[in-house]
Amino acid sequence: MVQHDHELDLRLFRVWMKAYQALFTNIQKDIERYDIGFENFQILELLYSKGPQPVQKISDILSIPSGSMTYVVNKLEKQELVKRQCAPSDKRVFHVRLTEKGKQLFDDIFPKHTEVISQNLAFIEKEEKEQLIELLKKIGLGAKQLREKGKQDDTQL
Numbered sequence: 001m002v003q004h005d006h007e008l009d010l011r012l013f014r015v016w017m018k019a020y021q022a023l024f025t026n027i028q029k030d031i032e033r034y035d036i037g038f039e040n041f042q043i044l045e046l047l048y049s050k051g052p053q054p055v056q057k058i059s060d061i062l063s064i065p066s067g068s069m070t071y072v073v074n075k076l077e078k079q080e081l082v083k084r085q086c087a088p089s090d091k092r093v094f095h096v097r098l099t100e101k102g103k104q105l106f107d108d109i110f111p112k113h114t115e116v117i118s119q120n121l122a123f124i125e126k127e128e129k130e131q132l133i134e135l136l137k138k139i140g141l142g143a144k145q146l147r148e149k150g151k152q153d154d155t156q157l
Contacts, residue, residue, distance in 0.1 A: 080099055
């Protein structure tokens, strides 16, 4: 069983939040220079990195409510950066994919953006990055289990 050290836990949380805020501020500032909006950037980056995705999956991955998702995809479609297509297996499901114009935009933006991310993470060594990835996964999965357990406890009342 893990011994709880609340003081250390609070210190870790504060340091983590300050680091996150500093990093997020720098990344958001980089995204703003492309003048396409944060949600638009997230969607375009996901499609650029992972290929065509169902609208619902994009909504789930990026935690964008489905109503907002429709609005954002409509705007991106009007700008000719994405296109909706019916899924071959289920005509009720729509996939969103980058258009050639969207791909060209991200071919230009993505290398610059990844360089900014790398500059912000250059303060730790490769091994430390790999260790941090594993630790953050462990915390994230544990927190998710606590949340799901809490949902189960709520339904049993």
